[in-house]
Amino acid sequence: MNEQMLDIVDIRKSYRVGPTEVNVLKGINLAVARGELLAIIGPSGSGKSTLMHMLGLLEKPDSGLYSIDGTRVTYDDDRALSALRNRKIGFVFQQYHLLPKLTALENVGVPLTYRGMAADEIRKRSRTYLAKVDIEYRADHRPNEMSGGQQQRVAIARALVGQPAIILADEPTGALDQKTGEEIMELFRRLNREDGITIVIITHNPALACQCGRAVKIIDGMIYSA
Amino acid sequence: MNLLRVNFNEAFRSLWGARQRSLLALIGIVIGIGSVIAMVSIGTIVQQESIRQFKDMGVDIVTIRRGFSESTAAPFRADVIARLPQEKPLISEVAPYVNSGGDYYRGRAKITLEQMGVTAAFFSINKLAAAQGRLLSDLDANRYCCVVGAELAGFLRQNGMPEPVGGRITVNDRAYTIVGVLAPSAEGGLRPFGINRGMLAPLATAQRSFPNADINTILARVAPNTPIERLKAEVSDYFAKKSRGAQVEITSAEELIERMKKQMQMFSLLLGAIGSIALIVGGIGVMNVMLISVTERRSEIGLRRALGAQRGDIQSQFLIESVILCLVGGLIGIVLGTGVAFGFARLSQWQFVMSYTSVMLGFGVSTLVGVFCGFYPARTASRLDPIKALRS
Numbered sequence: 047m048n049e050q051m052l053d054i055v056d057i058r059k060s061y062r063v064g065p066t067e068v069n070v071l072k073g074i075n076l077a078v079a080r081g082e083l084l085a086i087i088g089p090s091g092s093g094k095s096t097l098m099h100m101l102g103l104l105e106k107p108d109s110g111l112y113s114i115d116g117t118r119v120t121y122d123d124d125r126a127l128s129a130l131r132n133r134k135i136g137f138v139f140q141q142y143h144l145l146p147k148l149t150a151l152e153n154v155g156v157p158l159t160y161r162g163m164a165a166d167e168i169r170k171r172s173r174t175y176l177a178k179v180d181i182e183y184r185a186d187h188r189p190n191e192m193s194g195g196q197q198q199r200v201a202i203a204r205a206l207v208g209q210p211a212i213i214l215a216d217e218p219t220g221a222l223d224q225k226t227g228e229e230i231m232e233l234f235r236r237l238n239r240e241d242g243i244t245i246v247i248i249t250h251n252p253a254l255a256c257q258c259g260r261a262v263k264i265i266d267g268m269i270y271s272a
Numbered sequence: 273m274n275l276l277r278v279n280f281n282e283a284f285r286s287l288w289g290a291r292q293r294s295l296l297a298l299i300g301i302v303i304g305i306g307s308v309i310a311m312v313s314i315g316t317i318v319q320q321e322s323i324r325q326f327k328d329m330g331v332d333i334v335t336i337r338r339g340f341s342e343s344t345a346a347p348f349r350a351d352v353i354a355r356l357p358q359e360k361p362l363i364s365e366v367a368p369y370v371n372s373g374g375d376y377y378r379g380r381a382k383i384t385l386e387q388m389g390v391t392a393a394f395f396s397i398n399k400l401a402a403a404q405g406r407l408l409s410d411l412d413a414n415r416y417c418c419v420v421g422a423e424l425a426g427f428l429r430q431n432g433m434p435e436p437v438g439g440r441i442t443v444n445d446r447a448y449t450i451v452g453v454l455a456p457s458a459e460g461g462l463r464p465f466g467i468n469r470g471m472l473a474p475l476a477t478a479q480r481s482f483p484n485a486d487i488n489t490i491l492a493r494v495a496p497n498t499p500i501e502r503l504k505a506e507v508s509d510y511f512a513k514k515s516r517g518a519q520v521e522i523t524s525a526e527e528l529i530e531r532m533k534k535q536m537q538m539f540s541l542l543l544g545a546i547g548s549i550a551l552i553v554g555g556i557g558v559m560n561v562m563l564i565s566v567t568e569r570r571s572e573i574g575l576r577r578a579l580g581a582q583r584g585d586i587q588s589q590f591l592i593e594s595v596i597l598c599l600v601g602g603l604i605g606i607v608l609g610t611g612v613a614f615g616f617a618r619l620s621q622w623q624f625v626m627s628y629t630s631v632m633l634g635f636g637v638s639t640l641v642g643v644f645c646g647f648y649p650a651r652t653a654s655r656l657d658p659i660k661a662l663r664s
């Protein structure tokens with residue numbers, strides 16, 4: 047069994063905007079080990095989100111190799127890619143991205159519906175993961191009835207519910223005040239420590255990055271160890 | 273399976289969430305499906321009604337008309353007609369008649385009266401019954417007596433003849449004693465026009481005293497299961513021989529029903545087409561609402577894709593939404609359209625028939641409109657780039 051959970055080799059990505067070509071990722075090499083808690087820091091516009099979309103199979107690289115959990119990713123089959131995303135990736139976004147009309151419990155269950163799982167089973171699992179992130183008491187609330195920190199906890203439960211290979215969090219504390227942000231960071235560290243969940247966190251905040259096991263820095267599309 | 277159910281719930285939630293917009297789209301579909309259903313149902317009712325009038329008289333009736341080409345303009349001769357059932361056993365009964373219309377006055381009051389000369393068979397073939405008094409019999413030949421139609425009887429009662437039976441009615445300077453009043457009879461089918469306003473005198477009397485007394489038409493009853501082609505051949509042959517090469521036109525009730533059914537189908541089709549225009553407008557409304565819905569929910573679509581939804585999952589989510597919208601609209605439209613048809617039948621005093629084909633049609637068409645008008649928006653949704661959709 048491969049020790050690496052994620053392994054990317056010489057990933058490149060550029061966008062064409064009008065006549066000019068913008069090179070966003072200029073040959074990224076990165077390996078994330080099983081059970082690792084990795085922080086990616088870098089200035090705004092350096093390509094952090096682009097890299098995360100790449101890792102999350104939402105974006106196709108121009109060139110380079112990508113393996114996740116021992117599987118080489120091929121980009122020609124959208125069905126396979128969607129299924130891989132559903133099973134291997136758990137996303138946490140800065141803006142939470144909960145569905146406004148669904149309750150917390152229903153929001154958590156969304157990834158499982160795409161596995162064709164039975165409704166009862168989905169509810170049961172969703173509740174378990176809400177409890178895991180200490181937000182079960184808000185199970186029947188809708189997003190607009192919850193604080194930012196509470197919403198982010200629900201979003202983390204949603205990322206966890208499918209038992210993915212890796213959690214990808216893009217500035218998960220970016221929209222929260224400092225205290226709540228620290229609570230969310232603490233939650234990530236606990237999940238990593240107690241359950242051995244592999245997590246990649248993108249952040250602006252060097253202080254938060256220090257709390258992670260390892261940090262790398264992206265500057266202008268190139269990666270450096272920090 | 274669960275995904276389908278979730279999609280259904282989602283669709284209802286999202287339609288309810290944007291209920292004002294959904295309602296507008298719904299109204300379009302309701303009007304569209306409603307008018308198709310109303311049109312087709314009314315077409316069916318009209319068709320059933322006219323066929324019912326034919327069936328009322330019996331489908332074993334034919335009319336034999338004198339050909340109108342110049343050389344054979346001689347009218348039918350009563351004695352030739354009378355022998356027809358004996359010579360051609362396919363015909364069991366004949367009822368030649370003459371008719372001419374004209375104004376009839378009582379004081380200042382006027383009615384357009386139908387003067388008819390008939391034999392006893394005329395009453396049985398046309399299924400006419402006496403409401404008062406009696407019908408004419410063959411023994412009345414040459415007598416100046418008559419029976420009057422229901423409407424004419426009503427006219428007489430209102431204009432100084434409270435008891436028509438036994439009264440006298442003067443037409444073209446001849447006075448006829450009224451011996452009976454007919455029960456009202458429906459117009460249509462092979463039944464001669466205007467019986468309700470008719471003054472029916474014995475044929476022999478009519479031929480002596482009516483201004484225009486040529487026998488141009490014969491109603492005849494045919495033996496059961498007679499092939500119409502053979503009947504035509506034999507009857508034509510008979511008149512050609514007996515009446516100096518006279519030509520005849522024969523029309524059977526069945527033929528007329530067939531012809532009418534075809535016309536009615538065209539009519540229904542036309543009505544359906546008119547309704548379809550409303551439906552197209554409604555469909556465009558649905559497509560519009562779905563496109564807005566897709567645009568508004570771009571970030572939801574992006575998120576769902578990020579959580580592992582297949583393109584097909586997204587597509588079916590929106591497709592289900594549009595089909596539900598159209599089906600709900602269709603259901604209301606079916607109820608309304610059927611209601612309109614019911615009201616129409618009531619007003620026309622026609623028999624209402626529930627057209628199950630049109631109900632099925634309504635459901636089928638609304639599903640189709642839902643799929644058709646939802647397809648493009650749903651496809652657009654499923655083709656969105658997840659990242660761009662998420663960022664919006």
Ligand SMILES: Nc1ncnc2c1ncn2[C@@H]1O[C@H](COP(=O)(O)OP(=O)(O)OP(=O)(O)O)[C@@H](O)[C@H]1O
Nearest residue numbers: 061062063068070089090091092093094095096097
């Ligand atoms: N779809 C695109 N088309 C063109 N340029 C793009 C596109 N996506 C990203 N970029 C460019 O790529 C660069 C990196 O963007 P990215 O969102 O990855 O930055 P980031 O490091 O996440 O920044 P921030 O910290 O502000 O979130 C930016 O200069 C951006 O303009």
Ligand SMILES: [Mg+2]
Nearest residue numbers: 094095096216
């Ligand atoms: Mg970013």
